[in-house]
Amino acid sequence: MTSTATASNPIAEITNVTFGYPPAGAERPVLEDVSLSIEPCDFLGVIGPNAGGKTTLLKLILGFLRPQKGTVRIFNQLPSRMRHRIGYVPQHATVDASVPADVLDIVLTGRLKGSSWGPWFGRGEIDAAMAALEQVGIAELARRPLGTLSGGQRQRVLIARALVARPHLLLLDEPTANVDAHVEAGLTDLLHQLNRELAIVMVSHDVSFVSAHLKRVACLNRRISVHAADEISSDIIARMYGGDVRHVHHAHECALTDPGCKEGCEPTHAQASSGTTTSAAADPTDPQR
Amino acid sequence: MAFFEAMIHHNPLLLHGLIAGLLASICCGIIGPYVITRRVVMASGAISHMAIGGVGAGIYLAYMWVDPTFRLRVEELTGGLLPAPTGDQLGGAPGREQVDQAALFGAMAAAVIGALLIGLIHQRVRERMDTLLGAIWAVGMAIGLVLLKLTPGYQAEVTAYLFGNISFVPLSELVVLGVLAAFVLATVLVFHKRFMAICLDEQQAEMQGISALWTNLVLLVLVALTVMTVMRVVGLVLVLALLALPAATAGHHATRLVHMMWISVILCMLLTTVPRILVYDTPISPEPAIVLAAGGLYLTSVVIRRAVLALR
Numbered sequence: 340m341t342s343t344a345t346a347s348n349p350i351a352e353i354t355n356v357t358f359g360y361p362p363a364g365a366e367r368p369v370l371e372d373v374s375l376s377i378e379p380c381d382f383l384g385v386i387g388p389n390a391g392g393k394t395t396l397l398k399l400i401l402g403f404l405r406p407q408k409g410t411v412r413i414f415n416q417l418p419s420r421m422r423h424r425i426g427y428v429p430q431h432a433t434v435d436a437s438v439p440a441d442v443l444d445i446v447l448t449g450r451l452k453g454s455s456w457g458p459w460f461g462r463g464e465i466d467a468a469m470a471a472l473e474q475v476g477i478a479e480l481a482r483r484p485l486g487t488l489s490g491g492q493r494q495r496v497l498i499a500r501a502l503v504a505r506p507h508l509l510l511l512d513e514p515t516a517n518v519d520a521h522v523e524a525g526l527t528d529l530l531h532q533l534n535r536e537l538a539i540v541m542v543s544h545d546v547s548f549v550s551a552h553l554k555r556v557a558c559l560n561r562r563i564s565v566h567a568a569d570e571i572s573s574d575i576i577a578r579m580y581g582g583d584v585r586h587v588h589h590a591h592e593c594a595l596t597d598p599g600c601k602e603g604c605e606p607t608h609a610q611a612s613s614g615t616t617t618s619a620a621a622d623p624t625d626p627q628r
Numbered sequence: 629m630a631f632f633e634a635m636i637h638h639n640p641l642l643l644h645g646l647i648a649g650l651l652a653s654i655c656c657g658i659i660g661p662y663v664i665t666r667r668v669v670m671a672s673g674a675i676s677h678m679a680i681g682g683v684g685a686g687i688y689l690a691y692m693w694v695d696p697t698f699r700l701r702v703e704e705l706t707g708g709l710l711p712a713p714t715g716d717q718l719g720g721a722p723g724r725e726q727v728d729q730a731a732l733f734g735a736m737a738a739a740v741i742g743a744l745l746i747g748l749i750h751q752r753v754r755e756r757m758d759t760l761l762g763a764i765w766a767v768g769m770a771i772g773l774v775l776l777k778l779t780p781g782y783q784a785e786v787t788a789y790l791f792g793n794i795s796f797v798p799l800s801e802l803v804v805l806g807v808l809a810a811f812v813l814a815t816v817l818v819f820h821k822r823f824m825a826i827c828l829d830e831q832q833a834e835m836q837g838i839s840a841l842w843t844n845l846v847l848l849v850l851v852a853l854t855v856m857t858v859m860r861v862v863g864l865v866l867v868l869a870l871l872a873l874p875a876a877t878a879g880h881h882a883t884r885l886v887h888m889m890w891i892s893v894i895l896c897m898l899l900t901t902v903p904r905i906l907v908y909d910t911p912i913s914p915e916p917a918i919v920l921a922a923g924g925l926y927l928t929s930v931v932i933r934r935a936v937l938a939l940r
Contacts, residue, residue: 422835438885439879451822455821
């Protein structure tokens, strides 16, 4: 690795970013004056209502979108050049499970670069893929087709695929959107372990499940406010969501302030989490979309 | 067997047919699984029907070039609508071999253009893709039929391109097909990892610096070249029988793309040889026999798969 990955340099530096989707652009921003710095070994949860700009923020960090105002830098460079330093875990809908490929095949595609040619992967790449599978604890599934795996196992396959390129930053988009409570618990432990070696940013409606391990929480609803994980209060959450999204407000307040009452909140919670992140591109003033 | 006796003793064209079938099998067996997993079966159909337009254009231009009276006849037929030929006019109608070559290269050019067109459109407009493919499909074939109608003399041979003519593959064409197959194979060896990546997860591939647009274009051009190798075997109209059906059959029983390729290459080889030998000396043409066998195999495989799943 190069000298850019030192402890003093932040991995990602987002400075005064304003972004809006065309045609209105910065006139109707999805993100406004957002500043955020991600340090090595950070563990940041980004929470906020649907259409609050969470997915947009991830796309900016990955360099798929360019801000109208402000700058995004990854290791002091343009994000589009530094994508190989970032592991991205999408919601698992993007992998076509009907493609005939086993788990190892899928993880190996994480090793691909713009300069990868040839028919097959080398010994070293296969070893790296197996190591990534070990890391997420599913090495024994290497030769199983994706279609036969459970939701939680698929999630781990995607994390392994992101890890196999040895990133410095792992981005997770709604990792708990489609998994059961007990799978969540396993995922929490896994992310906590991985956090020893790399920075993690995860976007979620439901930040309660990793709140014990999160180092910081960013509340994002067009504007951002970052807090140390232990200082998050129901008050902050309430301010962010505003009065018009009461069921979401309730769910988060409950889950964050009192983990013990989580079961009681489950129905409202499920409702709050049922939207998709893609709606972040929609009207930011209408959280119900 | 009568087929082999005839092949060895007095009809080398039967051997040409076998070799053409095997070359088509290698291409289809390898490209077919990508076509199935990438869901570009309809795009492949559209490409092969674009090629029919290319056959018409190729033969039309060959006549333009060679036959001085042809120009006058075309001008008369279309009222000066279609362009008249320029350049040297050698006199007389083009020979059969010239027509064959013109058709092959015309088809190849049209198929490659069609592939690039579809690849570019695919990137821009996703939702109405099936409609656009249908349009390309129909219009491509219509262009071919118009131009062939204007070109007198060889209309009887047109069925050779539309429905195949495995019993008459000239040696020169066999050489071209061999080069095509080698090119397809070599390109796959270079691109396989990338094809795999865009089949699995296009978004992720883009993130890793693999252009989905370019990779897709390369894949579609390979489909176009594969269509050329199938033209003589089952015909442009029926290309999907050999391109998609054996690969789909293999997909029922394979868990990895590479295994799917091996199985479909073997299935294609069996399909292009066995039915042909069985129907030799019968009134059934070998080309539709190959298509029917491919269809039968696929349906059988579907039924078996459902039965196996039901029993579990």
